[in-house]
Amino acid sequence: MTTQTTAPDTPSAPAPGAPSGLVAIPPHIGRALATAGGALTIVSTFLAWTWTTDFPGDLTVYGYPGGLQVLVLIGGVLTTLFGLASYGVRGLRWLAPAGADGALKFAALTTFATAWYTVLSISIELGGLVNLEPGGYIVAVTSLAAFLGALALPFERPEPDPIDPDDTSWEHFKHQASHRWTTVRAAFASGSPRPVAKLPAYVEILIIVAILALGLAVFTYGIGTEYDELFVGFLITAGFGFAALAKAGLISQASELTSRHQNITICGAFVAAALFPFTQTSDQYATLGVYILIFATVALGLNIVVGLAGLLDLGYVAFLGVGAYAAALVSGSPNSPFGVHFPFWAAVLIGAAASLVFGVLIGAPTLRLRGDYLAIVTLGFGEIFRITANNLDGTSGPDLTNGSNGIASIPNLDILGLDFGAQHDVGGFTIGRFANYFFLMLIITAVVVLVFRRSGNSRIGRAWVAIREDETAALAMGINGFRVKLIAFAVGASLAGLAGTVQAHVTYTVTPEQYLFAGAIPPNSAFLLAAVVLGGMGTISGPLIGAALLFLIPNKLQFLGDYQLFAFGVALILLMRFRPEGLIPNRRRQLEFHEEAEAPTVLGKTGA
Amino acid sequence: MTTDTTTKDATPDATAPGQVVLDARGVTMRFGGLTAVRNVDLTVNSGEIVGLIGPNGAGKTTFFNCLTGLYVPTEGEVRYKGNVLPPKSFKVTAAGIARTFQNIRLFSNMTVLENVLVGRHTRTKEGFWSAVLRGPGFHRAEAASRERAMELLEFVGLAAKAEHLARNLPYGEQRKLEIARALASEPGLLLLDEPTAGMNPQETRTTEELVFAIRDKGIAVLVIEHDMRFIFNLCDRVAVLVQGEKLVEGDSATVQGDERVIAAYLGEPFEDAPGDAEVAEVEAAEAQAEAQTDAAPGKENDR
Numbered sequence: 001m002t003t004q005t006t007a008p009d010t011p012s013a014p015a016p017g018a019p020s021g022l023v024a025i026p027p028h029i030g031r032a033l034a035t036a037g038g039a040l041t042i043v044s045t046f047l048a049w050t051w052t053t054d055f056p057g058d059l060t061v062y063g064y065p066g067g068l069q070v071l072v073l074i075g076g077v078l079t080t081l082f083g084l085a086s087y088g089v090r091g092l093r094w095l096a097p098a099g100a101d102g103a104l105k106f107a108a109l110t111t112f113a114t115a116w117y118t119v120l121s122i123s124i125e126l127g128g129l130v131n132l133e134p135g136g137y138i139v140a141v142t143s144l145a146a147f148l149g150a151l152a153l154p155f156e157r158p159e160p161d162p163i164d165p166d167d168t169s170w171e172h173f174k175h176q177a178s179h180r181w182t183t184v185r186a187a188f189a190s191g192s193p194r195p196v197a198k199l200p201a202y203v204e205i206l207i208i209v210a211i212l213a214l215g216l217a218v219f220t221y222g223i224g225t226e227y228d229e230l231f232v233g234f235l236i237t238a239g240f241g242f243a244a245l246a247k248a249g250l251i252s253q254a255s256e257l258t259s260r261h262q263n264i265t266i267c268g269a270f271v272a273a274a275l276f277p278f279t280q281t282s283d284q285y286a287t288l289g290v291y292i293l294i295f296a297t298v299a300l301g302l303n304i305v306v307g308l309a310g311l312l313d314l315g316y317v318a319f320l321g322v323g324a325y326a327a328a329l330v331s332g333s334p335n336s337p338f339g340v341h342f343p344f345w346a347a348v349l350i351g352a353a354a355s356l357v358f359g360v361l362i363g364a365p366t367l368r369l370r371g372d373y374l375a376i377v378t379l380g381f382g383e384i385f386r387i388t389a390n391n392l393d394g395t396s397g398p399d400l401t402n403g404s405n406g407i408a409s410i411p412n413l414d415i416l417g418l419d420f421g422a423q424h425d426v427g428g429f430t431i432g433r434f435a436n437y438f439f440l441m442l443i444i445t446a447v448v449v450l451v452f453r454r455s456g457n458s459r460i461g462r463a464w465v466a467i468r469e470d471e472t473a474a475l476a477m478g479i480n481g482f483r484v485k486l487i488a489f490a491v492g493a494s495l496a497g498l499a500g501t502v503q504a505h506v507t508y509t510v511t512p513e514q515y516l517f518a519g520a521i522p523p524n525s526a527f528l529l530a531a532v533v534l535g536g537m538g539t540i541s542g543p544l545i546g547a548a549l550l551f552l553i554p555n556k557l558q559f560l561g562d563y564q565l566f567a568f569g570v571a572l573i574l575l576m577r578f579r580p581e582g583l584i585p586n587r588r589r590q591l592e593f594h595e596e597a598e599a600p601t602v603l604g605k606t607g608a
Numbered sequence: 609m610t611t612d613t614t615t616k617d618a619t620p621d622a623t624a625p626g627q628v629v630l631d632a633r634g635v636t637m638r639f640g641g642l643t644a645v646r647n648v649d650l651t652v653n654s655g656e657i658v659g660l661i662g663p664n665g666a667g668k669t670t671f672f673n674c675l676t677g678l679y680v681p682t683e684g685e686v687r688y689k690g691n692v693l694p695p696k697s698f699k700v701t702a703a704g705i706a707r708t709f710q711n712i713r714l715f716s717n718m719t720v721l722e723n724v725l726v727g728r729h730t731r732t733k734e735g736f737w738s739a740v741l742r743g744p745g746f747h748r749a750e751a752a753s754r755e756r757a758m759e760l761l762e763f764v765g766l767a768a769k770a771e772h773l774a775r776n777l778p779y780g781e782q783r784k785l786e787i788a789r790a791l792a793s794e795p796g797l798l799l800l801d802e803p804t805a806g807m808n809p810q811e812t813r814t815t816e817e818l819v820f821a822i823r824d825k826g827i828a829v830l831v832i833e834h835d836m837r838f839i840f841n842l843c844d845r846v847a848v849l850v851q852g853e854k855l856v857e858g859d860s861a862t863v864q865g866d867e868r869v870i871a872a873y874l875g876e877p878f879e880d881a882p883g884d885a886e887v888a889e890v891e892a893a894e895a896q897a898e899a900q901t902d903a904a905p906g907k908e909n910d911r
Contacts, residue, residue: 451740458739458750459725459732466715466726473713476676478701478730478793487736 021152022187030152034108035083037146041076041111044142045069047135050122056227059122060133067230068118071237072139075111078244079146082107085248086153098249101153102190106244108143108150113236115143121229155187193249196256204257208265211254216272220279222552223288231556266449266540273442283432288555290434293441294503295523296547299531300448300540301495306529307538307586308456309488310468311367312375314517315382317525318362319355319493321515323500325389326354328407328510335402335409344413348501355497356490358385363489367482370471382517382525389512406511413440413505420505437506444502448495449540455491456538464488520564522551530568534575536582545583629654629797629828630705634684635674637667637852644670646852647684650830652797657819657829659843661836661863663873667852668832669710672801675830676700676707689796702730706795708786710802710832716775720766720785723774724757727792757792764788764818780811787818791827798822800831804838812838840864848872 021030045065053060057067065073085092086100096103119140123129160179163172199207218238225231245251258265273293277286302316330350332341342350366377393403401407412421412433420436455461463484466474475481504510518526527550535546554564575582630652637645645667652658662668673679675686677693677700686693693700706727715723732753738746761767764784769777774785783803790798800819804812812835819842823829833839839846840860847857850872856863863869 454742455736455739458746459729459734459753460736460739462718462722462726463729465718465722466729469715469717470713472678473709473715474726475697476678476701476707476709476713477727477789478698479726480696480698491736 020154020157022155022184023148023151025149025152027152027154030149031083031086031104033149033152034104034146035080035087035149037142037144037149038076038079038083038108038111040142041115041139041146042073042080044135044139045073045076047138048133049118049136049139050126050131051133052126052131054126055122055131055229057230059118068114068233071230071233072111072115072118072143075107075114075237075241076143076146078107078241079104079111079150082244082248095250096248097253098193098247099191100248101155102188103244103248105150105153105188106240106247108147110237110240110244112143112147113240114233115139117233117236118229151187155189158182158186188247190247190249193252196253201261205261205264207254207257208261208268211258212265212268212272215269216275216279219548220276223285223292224280225556228557228559231552235553266453270442270446273445274439277431277435277438278429280435281430283434286432286434286438288552290438290441290506292548292551293438293445294499294506295528295531295551296544297441297445297448297499298496298523299528299535299543299547300445300452301492301499302528303532303537303539303543304452304455304464304495305488305492306532307543308461308468309464309485311485311488312371312378312529313489313492314375314379314525314529315362315385316378316492316496316528317515317517317523318382318385319359319496320500320503320523321385321389321510321512322358322493323351323355323497324504324510324514325401325407325500326497327351327501328410328504329400331410331504333407333410335405335407337399341411344415344501348498351501351504352494352497355500356494358497359490359493360486363486363493367485367489379517379525382515386512386515389515401512404512406509406513407504408509410504410508410510413437415440434506437502441499441502441506444498447498451491451495452540460484460487518565520554522547522554530572534572534582536584536586538586539582539584542582542584542586627654628652629656629689630675630830631687631690632671632675632684633687635671635681635686636683637670637674637679638682644852645674645681645849648849648852648854650847650854650857652828652830654796654828655823655826656844657823657831657842659839659846660830660832660849661834661839661846662849662855665851666849668849669801670852671849672707672799672832675799676705698730701793701795704794704796705799706790706793706797707799708783708790708801708803710805712779712782712786714774714782714786714789716773718774719771720761720774720777721754721757721770723785723789724760724792725753727789728753728757730793760788760791763791763821780807780814783807783815784818787822791822795827797828797830800829800833802832802834804833804835816842 021027023030025033046063048062049059049069051060057069059066059069081092081095082100082104085095086104119132119136122131122136158179161175163175167175222231222234222238225234242251276289280286280289298316298320301319302313305311305313305316327347327350329336329338330340330342331344331347332339362378362381366374366381369377388397389401390404391397392400393405395403412419414420418424418436420440421433423433424431424436456464463474463479466477466479467481467484471481507514516524518524522528522531528547531546531550532543533546534542534550535544536542550568554560554568557564557567560567628651630650632648632650635645635648635650636643648667648671650658650660650671660668660671670679674681675693677695677697680695688700688703688705691703693703693705715726718726732749734746734749758767758770761770764787766777766781766784766788769781774782777785787798787800787803803819804815807815816838819829819831831839831842840863843860845857845859846863848855848863848866848869850868855868855872856866858866
């Protein structure tokens, strides 16, 4: 990033095509620098970085790392390991099946970014560099050295496109800028990984268990971050660290393994999710867990409508609302005009059925429209639902929903004698109210995943995808487009209603203002759609991860305040620019880039 | 109704040769003031390959769309095996008429096999609940569908590429896949809209053999094409459509020899025959230009 500021046509610039680094340090020194820098960074995390405990996380202790130091430590370990792997050290080669150089660069970037973020935020928050202890200086120097060393590693420079001398200087500038950008991208590129060797089944399953355990650990750490700085550091480390693992080829090997054992992976993921409340000492973060799960489940339901059938629905949150209201009205709330208290299973059925009816009622007239028109009309219906719920208060209309006050004091569930409002002790672990609902919600999520997987990989799922791909051709192949789209709409609606029935109990109160089109707090229609697009359309894990991120980021970064929606917009634009297929790309989309590769063995029909 | 593999050889519902499969009577299609197709009659008998030719803009594709329910004809009616066709394209497919498109319309992000499986939609019944509950009936139907789809891919020669994405196939194979997808709906009549457009002579010959093989399965074929050699090799009967009206219909020799057809393609001679002076002038100009230009006549043959 530094030497490229010189004009590329000066003779000192390295010849294109010849491998060389971004930084003018001999490669062997650079490699040593990166590896040693990583190792020294590890050591420095055991030193004190600042003298006062004013900075959160207590970075004043010699002897063990705390707070952000742990994240830097992880980055340092990654850097050192990839550095050693790039030397071809025996026993570490499995770490980098796609070549260690790209991974080493990203690992060093992880360490550098996290360490410098920490050091800078200490200096800025406490008011000056004087607040740094020697450890702080050491980590800054070692991580910078590691990063520069990694940048010195050679790579294949791309050939610049020829310049048209008649162009304006602005065109020249654009041309050079784009060449610099491709050079930087080439510097961070890596090869394609070798396929995973056939291992004994139990080894592969053990690896999957380890991957899931790692996932659970990362998620639990992220959800449990107590202050803004730690969460930002977590995002930096997780983001760049994930990129490092991807460059090393470990991610694609992992997805190859999981696709070999899809059912085991899905079951294992649910077990890992069910273990989450046991990692928590209080109910504080289980609250976040259950809200994330509600949001993610609804996003997954929306993925049937948007990702499979390609129907852009901007009013989807209304179905969640219908389910929640229906369940709330029959669950013994004092505000309910019915005054009945059905058991939970009946409330669930009523909630899902009400959403289904609502979905068909909205879908029947609107699904004759295509594309943008459908989006606008569904947006309208979503708002109509909210305003209607606001007005059914006995003054403006019949008394049904208690207007803007909503239906309050919905009693806690009591299933088979298990009181969801109370704490339970299971094997020494305390399972609080929200953890109870977390388990219940997990079952609902499992149902939605099952429906998504099975319907996606069937005659009806293929018809959905066909309609999305080319509606005219699908009709000519004998698919009753309207009927198939209506089924997708109705299925999506009733799955959202299902989640709504639990949501009503979790939140105690159902008000119209929970079901906005766009707002700072998920779930709302805009965030649901964003979760699907961000995570990856047509996949199962995509919307789950997208929803988790979209819920955690606004929740943890309270300092953003009024700029939350702005930051959200910027993030979406950046994502669409650099990774339009979403975080977890659909395997269909991945296949596009491997046309020369041999026929893929298994293509999950839902692409997940 | 299951997914039994019918039409492998002689279909049970395959009608005896000579029986009318498609009967279009007085089909007229108007878009506002424009009459794209005017009073066209056409019959296709079983076991027959019928060609439909005409200059660009003659209304061939519009006529096709009238036959497949994409358009509802303003006047006239279309009967398939004696029954008037329903006005929805998916019902027409269910009735037994399958089609391909002039500009290939595959489901490009689905695999080759999935494309053919989509074609089997009308011949299978499994709905949403069956898919979610996955009873034995679902697995049986799915396996039968896959088997039939693989058979069809074998038939068109794409079995080895079953798991490839449709978009990654070369052009000629995409055309073949479109035919396989259409055949998957077990049609009694197959409509091909310019099946050899953009193909080289070799690929055209393969397509010709494929169409003959389809005919031998007992499926009647109606084909639009600009490649005259292809049409006259292939078709038992050819109808010529000019400016929305059927000009002539008959076997290859009749159509090829018909003056009106030649006039429609190449233009009429002037009212007054050119005088000697003009002829000499034209000849001189032609001699000059000969080096650069191809011979204009026969242009329709070498596309």
